[in-house]
Amino acid sequence: MPINRSFLGRNRGVDNHGGRLPPGQSLTESFPVLTSGPAPRPLSEAEWALTLKVGPRLVAQWTLADFRALPQSEQVVDIHCVTTWSKFDTRWRGVTVDDLLAAAGVQAPTPWVLAHSQDGYSTNLPLADLTQGRAMVATHFDDKPLTHEHGGPARLLVPHLYFWKSAKWLSNLEFTTEEEAGFWELRGYHMRGDPFREERYG
Numbered sequence: 001m002p003i004n005r006s007f008l009g010r011n012r013g014v015d016n017h018g019g020r021l022p023p024g025q026s027l028t029e030s031f032p033v034l035t036s037g038p039a040p041r042p043l044s045e046a047e048w049a050l051t052l053k054v055g056p057r058l059v060a061q062w063t064l065a066d067f068r069a070l071p072q073s074e075q076v077v078d079i080h081c082v083t084t085w086s087k088f089d090t091r092w093r094g095v096t097v098d099d100l101l102a103a104a105g106v107q108a109p110t111p112w113v114l115a116h117s118q119d120g121y122s123t124n125l126p127l128a129d130l131t132q133g134r135a136m137v138a139t140h141f142d143d144k145p146l147t148h149e150h151g152g153p154a155r156l157l158v159p160h161l162y163f164w165k166s167a168k169w170l171s172n173l174e175f176t177t178e179e180e181a182g183f184w185e186l187r188g189y190h191m192r193g194d195p196f197r198e199e200r201y202g
């Protein structure tokens, strides 16, 4: 096997797949389930809603039927969990945050976003990490509806950041003028979480 300069990282001696595997990560074929507490009660279709708020102001709300009628996009991406597993070539379908903002008729209302979930989980992101096709609200994995344990019916997917940023059971995207820490960020995890820079802890 040829030795190349990309071996000189933290996972020295580990095949980093030509720089595709971030430092300190190992590949998995399975799809682990990680939730900070118990999974929330599955919502009925009538109960489910996704809201978009600028500060406390509600600017858009979708029922599941409305949400399913939005433009669909597909992404095949690598995902990286801070607990050190990575998974290559995961296939997702959903609505990009760009299309969601367009449907809501808002454009970059604030520079920061706090994603909220039905289980009380939250995570913060710069809006710039969610736009230009970099993130979606995913409803399908491998052409099948997202299972409940993986955050179905809809979760955030921000594959270029550690997977804790991909909030499952997404209920609300809150646009904030200041950067506000989410669940793991309040507990010492990094405010941004770029796996290639090993931004694990703040």
Ligand SMILES: Nc1nc2c(c(=O)[nH]1)N[C@H]1C(S)=C(S)[C@@H](COP(=O)(O)O)O[C@H]1N2
Residues within 6 Å of the ligand: 031, 032, 033, 034, 035, 036, 037, 081, 082, 117, 118, 119, 121, 149, 150, 151, 163, 164, 165, 166, 167, 168, 169
């Ligand atoms: N709502 C919610 N979203 C969440 C979490 C959570 O506990 N609650 N855990 C995060 C973490 S730490 C990871 S690694 C991924 C795990 O997603 P998975 O269970 O589909 O692998 O979900 C993220 N999103």
Ligand SMILES: [Mo]
Residues within 6 Å of the ligand: 034, 081, 082, 083, 163, 164
């Ligand atoms: Mo995680």
